[in-house]
Amino acid sequence: MTASRDPSIDSTHKVVVDEQRIEDFIEKEPVAGPSTGDKQAKDAALEILGSGTEHHEITEEEDRRVLRKIDLWVMPVVLLVYFLQQLDKSSLSYTSVFGIVEATGLVGTQYSWLSSIVYLAQLIWQPISSFLLVKLPIAKYLFVNVCMWGVVVAATSAAHDFRGLITARFFLGIFEASVAPAFITITQMWWRRREQTMRLSMWMAMNGGTGMVGSLLSWGLGHIHGRLQSYQVIFLFIGLLTVVCSPIVLLVLPDSPSTAKFLSREEKIVALERLRANNQGTETKVWKWEQVWDLLLDLKTYLWFCLLFLCAVPSGGIGAFGPLIIAGFGFDQFYTILFNVPFAFIQIIITLSAAWISTKLKLKWPVIFGLSIPPIAGVVALLKLGRDKEDRGALLACYYVLSFFNGLQPMLYTWSAQNTAGHTKKLCTTGMVFVAQCAGNIVGPLLYRTDEKPYYRRGLIANLICWIALAVLTLITAVFLAFRNKQQATARRRLGKAGKVVDRSLETYSERRAESDEYTKPGQGELKNDKAFDDLTDTQNEDFIYVL
Template sequence: MDIAAEASPAHAPKRPPLHLEDVEYPTKVNHGDTALALFADGGDLQSVEPTELKRLVRKIDWHILPFLSVCYAFYYIDKTTLSYAAIFGIKEDLGLSGEEYSWLSSVFYFGFLVWALPTNFLLQRFPVGKYLGINIFLWGLFLMLQATAKNFTQLTVLRVISGAAEACSDPAFMLITSMWYTRRQQPIRIGLWYTANGAGIALGGLLGYGIGQIRGALPSWKYEFLIIGALCAAWGIVIMIFLSDSPVTARILSSREKKLAVERLRDNQTGVENKTLKPSQVLEAFLDWKVWVFLLLGLSGNIPNGGISNFGTLIIQGFGFSTLVTALMQIPYGVFISIMILISVYVNDCLPPNNRCVVAVLFLLPNLAGAFGLCFIPETNKVGRLICYYLTGSYNASFVLILSILTANIAGHTKKVVTNAMIFLGVCAGNIAGPFFYKSDQAPGYSLGIWSMIVSNFIEIALIAFLRVALAWENRRREALQRGNRPDFDRDQTAFSDLTDKQNLNFRYVY
């Protein structure tokens, strides 16, 4: 399948006239979407050939996906620096107890948690690319400063600030994906940049091994923070300079390409961008059951992540490997995660529409199998336990599908940023709680931690099943309401009106 484009009619349909009072200038709109400004001259796109659309989407792919993918790789490497610092001696050098190490794993997400809602509102207010780049630079800077910590308290403060700097990253990636791609294309694109999660684990293993070879004036764990922090900060500067903020203002696109990039999103019924914070959409988000389901999915999906990302190296080291070999053994784990994500989005794309929930559940099953294996396979069977550990990486593929369900099913720009914040509040809570299930006196088996993963997975499966049933029911209800009363122009008028999914009866949910 060619993922660069979808079928496009040779002639774009006539659109209703745009009322110029709705438009001020290209990045500000009174009530509707910023995309309206592109059509303020009343010009329509004519004779749009499928080959032209494919070229445009490929151009967008090459512009957007490398930035997000590299950033996401650093994002995960950053999260695992403490895990590698643990095997390089930070616990001994700073006199950290097992409980203090667990707290250091969690306090990062307290900063994330506190700043999640404010940073999402700032994402709406400021240019997305510039704001994302600044935050990436800051998280790299604060990661470097962690090398200067002298005790538990100093390291705690720096990790809280680092968490706040990273709070915008995942929501920004989701917002960017929804601004540039159709709902059909979003799962594959989310899968492609999220695959860098696995690449980050593998690259983190290589960097960890290389840093472990350094014999300098500083302990190895300090080089871990300094080198990875410097790389993150440099990439933040690159993003600030080169990543476009939206298809409406992208300098890499011609005037016609901007219109075509926006026109292909019309059927999404979710718009592109609106810089006006709308309190009514904030209230609707907090009263919408879907938003709370996404929060619970973020929580249940990341209790396992919170434990594995911080204790994974310690679990592997418990199999009897040396410190440097432990770092290298993370590489197959990262490769497996990447493969599972790519397979999941490919399978989803090959199936008929509205099977995302089914695929999400399907890719939780290897994770459950691996977790049960870690519980019951004897510790003497190191190869079998290592394979089971690797299988736990499949939950990442399910979370990619969950993110694509969110981006496809929430409309209204303010409501989108609130919902993005809410799922990552759940992600934060899960990552905060996860490490505390891994008790030092249970090392290296961590039986309670593994059982927390199993229970979380079953809760996640139940939530996904509920989401599928409820969204399908709502679509049937809307079809019944609109049967025989759907003028042709309705969908065109609502596409860029910045209506929420509840306000817009033309909106259909994807599940």
């Protein structure tokens, strides 16, 4: 790896690495970073890279080696925490099969509210959480929240009525509010945009992993007969498991690439240089109100909000009532839990397959549109079929088809994250998206009632409407982003840059080499991305390219 002001990549894409020059650069080269007065206002990457306009060429082998390190150190922690978060949150649905409704005297929509209150608490706490994620070290803040929500879940086992349960679930929502925004921020600061889709989908696929492990775990715990009731055993075990695992976050997860102890100084340069083409930066510790106004005036902010809300309404309803829907097919409590396992397994396959296809296509909208079609067909069939014993096989098949909707949320999360720049704006966009998800998850369970079993028609019809609306809005969003890319190209030409460019952040090295001849054609060029670490928003940086 050598320091260079020429960002171009030669046709063979092989750079001779001179170890002595690396040492000279690290030990002798003065850092041309931001002054002390505005140090916090600049991206943290500049403390390592020096000037934002100074490029450091990296080889394919260096890129792969550092990526492997990042995947080995960061991803396991992210997967573990998201698994625990989903397990703790979903513990209510497992206890529903083991008599929590009857044991605690829940009536009407009280059970629905136990699911919705978690998201209501997240909705209330989200603005504060977004602010704290800017001001505080992200890994340490995450550790405190993980530990505390584990304590809350364990304490839920002591609740014997609706009042105790809803209080515990409210505080669970408060502490879990940091997880999704923190992980989206972590994904943006560690991986290139091409890599983000699969990584984000991997940690969101833990929803399915939780569904499988949680169902089998609950099946086993449900057979324990002692002084505690089955639902209490489930809460206690799952909560204590989270508390025991929480120190891993503090000990392993770094706050940013700039502070990662598992990377050497030269590896940090590689890790940060990899992100230049993203034009999204890593992090700053200054809250910038101008980026908040940028967010509020940006039409796509409201498109993300609507898309996530339409996605979350069915997700919240089926997430809370899924086991009860299966029970409505005529199965007992243990079969109900076991039949939930294939649903969760399909969810993992769909989520990862959608990410792979999207990465290959370098597009999001066709995948999102395609994922919305099977649930529409599945819910129509559930509304048409009866609940007789001979219909069980068909009913289960239709219910499993609904699992395609689980691939929508990671795709929408990635789509919004990849199309936003500026640290404050990124966190606020994530906050807005998460608010939409919370609102949908609040509404979703309330559209179902325990006294409407086994058909739950009102909830299923509402889900059908949401999926149809989501498919239409996906097409509208794609058209708008294409329009914004044309505006960005016009802005570049006005500044004397090439208007037609290729988004390097979505390409592999082999694709760069194969397409190298294209940049000699008239009207085409390659971005230098000199503003990548200036903490500009996507609307302020003409080099930013929107992902369709």
